[in-house]
Amino acid sequence: MKRFRILTVAMLLALPLSPAWAADGLNSGDTAWMIVSTALVMMMTPAGLALFYGGMSRYKNLLNTLAMTFVAYCLTSVIWVLWGYSLAFGPDVGGIIGGLDFLFLSGITPASLEGTIPTNVFALFQMTFACITVALVLGSIVDRMKFASWIVFTVLWVTFIYTPIAHWVWGKGWMATMGALDYAGGTVVHINAGVAGLVLSLVLGKRIGYGKEAMFPSSIALTALGAALLWFGWFGFNAGSALAADGIAGSAFLVTNTSAAAAALAWMFTEWSVTKKPTVLGIASGVVAGLVAITPAAGFVGVGASIGIGIAAGGLGFFSVSTLKHKLGYDDSLDAFGVHGMCGTLGALATGLFADPAVNAAGTGLFFGNPKQLLVQIISILATAAFTAIGTLVLVYVTKALTGGLRVGEENEIMGLDGTVHGERAFDLE
Amino acid sequence: MLKKIEAIIKPFKLDDVKEALNEIGIQGMTVTEVKGYGRQKGHKEVYRGAEYVVDFIPKIKLEIVVDAGRVEQVVTKIRESAYTGKIGDGKIFVLEVEQAVRVRTGETGIDAV
Numbered sequence: 001m002k003r004f005r006i007l008t009v010a011m012l013l014a015l016p017l018s019p020a021w022a023a024d025g026l027n028s029g030d031t032a033w034m035i036v037s038t039a040l041v042m043m044m045t046p047a048g049l050a051l052f053y054g055g056m057s058r059y060k061n062l063l064n065t066l067a068m069t070f071v072a073y074c075l076t077s078v079i080w081v082l083w084g085y086s087l088a089f090g091p092d093v094g095g096i097i098g099g100l101d102f103l104f105l106s107g108i109t110p111a112s113l114e115g116t117i118p119t120n121v122f123a124l125f126q127m128t129f130a131c132i133t134v135a136l137v138l139g140s141i142v143d144r145m146k147f148a149s150w151i152v153f154t155v156l157w158v159t160f161i162y163t164p165i166a167h168w169v170w171g172k173g174w175m176a177t178m179g180a181l182d183y184a185g186g187t188v189v190h191i192n193a194g195v196a197g198l199v200l201s202l203v204l205g206k207r208i209g210y211g212k213e214a215m216f217p218s219s220i221a222l223t224a225l226g227a228a229l230l231w232f233g234w235f236g237f238n239a240g241s242a243l244a245a246d247g248i249a250g251s252a253f254l255v256t257n258t259s260a261a262a263a264a265l266a267w268m269f270t271e272w273s274v275t276k277k278p279t280v281l282g283i284a285s286g287v288v289a290g291l292v293a294i295t296p297a298a299g300f301v302g303v304g305a306s307i308g309i310g311i312a313a314g315g316l317g318f319f320s321v322s323t324l325k326h327k328l329g330y331d332d333s334l335d336a337f338g339v340h341g342m343c344g345t346l347g348a349l350a351t352g353l354f355a356d357p358a359v360n361a362a363g364t365g366l367f368f369g370n371p372k373q374l375l376v377q378i379i380s381i382l383a384t385a386a387f388t389a390i391g392t393l394v395l396v397y398v399t400k401a402l403t404g405g406l407r408v409g410e411e412n413e414i415m416g417l418d419g420t421v422h423g424e425r426a427f428d429l430e
Numbered sequence: 431m432l433k434k435i436e437a438i439i440k441p442f443k444l445d446d447v448k449e450a451l452n453e454i455g456i457q458g459m460t461v462t463e464v465k466g467y468g469r470q471k472g473h474k475e476v477y478r479g480a481e482y483v484v485d486f487i488p489k490i491k492l493e494i495v496v497d498a499g500r501v502e503q504v505v506t507k508i509r510e511s512a513y514t515g516k517i518g519d520g521k522i523f524v525l526e527v528e529q530a531v532r533v534r535t536g537e538t539g540i541d542a543v
Contacts, residue, residue: 214482214484216475217477279477322480326480
């Protein structure tokens with residue numbers, strides 16, 4: 001014990017001499033928090049989203065939904081270290097894309113730093129975002145897409161759609177230069193995934209029997225558990241996007257929780273008054289809607305704004321999935337567009353309104369005297385939606401050509417994909 | 431003369447009906463979980479605004495075979511004990527039974543039930 005104390009004193013004396021403690025050096029508090037955050041965001045895909053979506057898909061397609069989520073995570077994990085990270089975070093090429101300097105993560109050593117954390121941790125943290133973004137797209141097309149087509153689509157989409165947009169916003173690309181505020185992924189993750197899902201579902205067409213036969217969720221209990229895991233993981237997503245264990249991370253943490261709770265209540269009460277039942281699916285969906293909407297705003301807005309953003313997201317999400325979808329007539333199976341696309345857009349706009357320089361000096365919104373910010377947000381929303389809509393459409397047709405069609409056979413679709421694709425059943429219920 | 435009484439009732443009323451019939455000395459019955467619909471129609475479930483109508487509602491079917499002289503008493507007891515006053519309380523049918531045989535002893539007719 002005494003020897004330990006002497007050692008500690010000796011280390012403290014040596015501190016000012018150590019290069020690791022220079023202003024931009026490694027900070028062990030930040031590093032520890034970012035490793036935890038990365039693990040939290042990781043959990044959101046194969047646990048949170050898989051159960052959230054799996055529970056909403058029909059009993060005969062539950063395992064197929066889980067398999068597609070897992071495989072999206074695994075493929076993106078590999079793509080990211082091979083070329084994804086370099087395309088998103090390599091040295092900027094014309095504001096459009098990252099250079100190829102970090103292919104295979106070359107040149108990145110355990111000593112390399114990004115800010116105050118190891119570059120390896122930063123790369124892995126960013127990877128978990130790429131993983132969940134492509135997995136979110138899945139919500140629009142469960143119950144009917146070929147497994148092989150999903151695999152090919154995932155590889156192409158992460159490479160050609162996700163990495164450029166991530167570069168524009170977080171990799172010192174043109175949106176960052178323009179001053180667009182997207183704290184943790186309103187445009188990069190949610191608008192991107194929502195619009196891509198909408199495009200994919202429009203090309204794939206409706207499920208057999210859509211609008212005519214009942215399509216019951218396999219288990220609302222799994223969906224509720226998935227929503228809770230997403231909520232838990234989202235603290236890493238938003239508070240982790242500070243890339244530091246600091247006051248802004250704490251503020252993002254607080255507003256994330258507040259918005260999720262307010263949105264869940266707003267969705268529940270809206271549904272209760274409109275369709276007369278406060279459903280568990282509605283509460284769980286509201287949680288996700290609130291988390292989505294606060295994502296771009298998390299590190300910029302105060303707690304008052306987060307309540308307003310949450311309430312608006314709960315109402316908008318309910319309106320999107322219960323009214324807008326049926327009016328427009330597309331079959332977005334699990335509402336990737338209705339929840340992520342719509343509430344992501346709401347959040348990106350709200351950031352332009354409510355960004356408070358007292359919370360974060362990096363962002364000032366319209367209500368704090370910077371009307372230009374709203375315009376910048378609108379441009380970033382439109383550019384993201386347009387790029388992902390057109391790019392995804394091209395990739396969908398490339399995928400279709402490569403895999404000989406996108407859709408499972410009619411008989412397999414009716415029999416269910418758990419049995420016909422995977423040879424398994426999710427439940428043994430006879 | 432034997433008669434069979436088939437009663438379709440609300441599942442949660444089964445215990446009340448069984449107790450009521452025990453009180454008047456009815457010693458046996460067969461119970462089946464069934465699904466169906468009548469004037470009550472189905473019910474709606476709404477998932478994210480998508481309405482699905484569930485046509486078939488779970489019900490319980492009771493089958494009781496008694497002497498023809500007791501039919502009225504049994505039917506009245508079932509009606510009283512299964513009654514809620516709301517649509518969907520069920521129906522009672524009375525059928526002729528040609529013969530009854532107790533498997534263990536071979537007794538027939540009223541002795542078998």
